[in-house]
Amino acid sequence: MSELPPADAGSLSGELDEPNDAMLKAMAQYPQVDLPRIQRAVREILAAVGENPDREGLLETPARVARMYAELFSGLHEEPAEHLKKFFTETYDELVLVRDISFNSMCEHHLLPFIGVAHIGYIPNGKVIGLSKLARVVEVVSRRPQVQERMTETIAQLLIQELNVKGVAVVVEASHSCMTIRGIRKPGSLCVTSAMKGLFRSNVSSRAEVMTLIYGGRK
Ligand SMILES: [Zn+2]
Numbered sequence: 001m002s003e004l005p006p007a008d009a010g011s012l013s014g015e016l017d018e019p020n021d022a023m024l025k026a027m028a029q030y031p032q033v034d035l036p037r038i039q040r041a042v043r044e045i046l047a048a049v050g051e052n053p054d055r056e057g058l059l060e061t062p063a064r065v066a067r068m069y070a071e072l073f074s075g076l077h078e079e080p081a082e083h084l085k086k087f088f089t090e091t092y093d094e095l096v097l098v099r100d101i102s103f104n105s106m107c108e109h110h111l112l113p114f115i116g117v118a119h120i121g122y123i124p125n126g127k128v129i130g131l132s133k134l135a136r137v138v139e140v141v142s143r144r145p146q147v148q149e150r151m152t153e154t155i156a157q158l159l160i161q162e163l164n165v166k167g168v169a170v171v172v173e174a175s176h177s178c179m180t181i182r183g184i185r186k187p188g189s190l191c192v193t194s195a196m197k198g199l200f201r202s203n204v205s206s207r208a209e210v211m212t213l214i215y216g217g218r219k
Pocket of ligand 1: 109110111176178
């Protein structure tokens with residue numbers, strides 16, 4: 001067995017090296033995130049699992065993980081609705097669908113990534129949004145500790161609140177690392193969630209239309 005530093009070692013209880021350029025840049029970019037605190041926590045985890053956080057290969061790891069978490073959780077400090085404020089007034093009232101918006105998020109139960117695509121369909125009610133804005137909404141909502149069910153519902157509610165849509169359909173498909181690399185270990189399993197609101201809930205043919213368009217081109 002290798003020798004582990006004691007849990008109360010000075011280096012573990014908080015004295016970090018002076019932040020380097022990469023760290024200073026990240027601190028400026030993510031002012032709401034306590035990066036040194038993440039660094040200390042990651043050192044603790046490394047020591048706790050039986051590693052030596054002071055061996056060469058791990059020296060930069062806590063700082064790197066801190067920057068990564070700041071990025072992966074940056075959606076906590078952003079308001080997704082901001083991306084839906086600039087809409088166009090249009091009389092178009094047929095289905096608008098953006099398919100296969102890729103995203104990555106972090107499962108809040110295990111802090112492991114889940115990765116997949118979101119499909120967003122809506123029927124406008126006088127307000128149409130730039131298509132790239134839907135992708136921005138998905139990005140902000142996914143960059144939080146998250147569960148797929150809530151992510152799906154949150155996106156649907158945002159379109160209802162901000163655009164007053166006649167109907168919204170959100171379908172999210174993702175592979176969860178917490179199911180594929182640990183626990184039950186089922187690689188290839190896909191979790192599918194959907195939120196159907198307004199016309200897509202009340203009208204069977206509208207729902208069938210959007211589902212056909214989402215899945216139509218697939219084998
Ligand atoms: Zn999980």
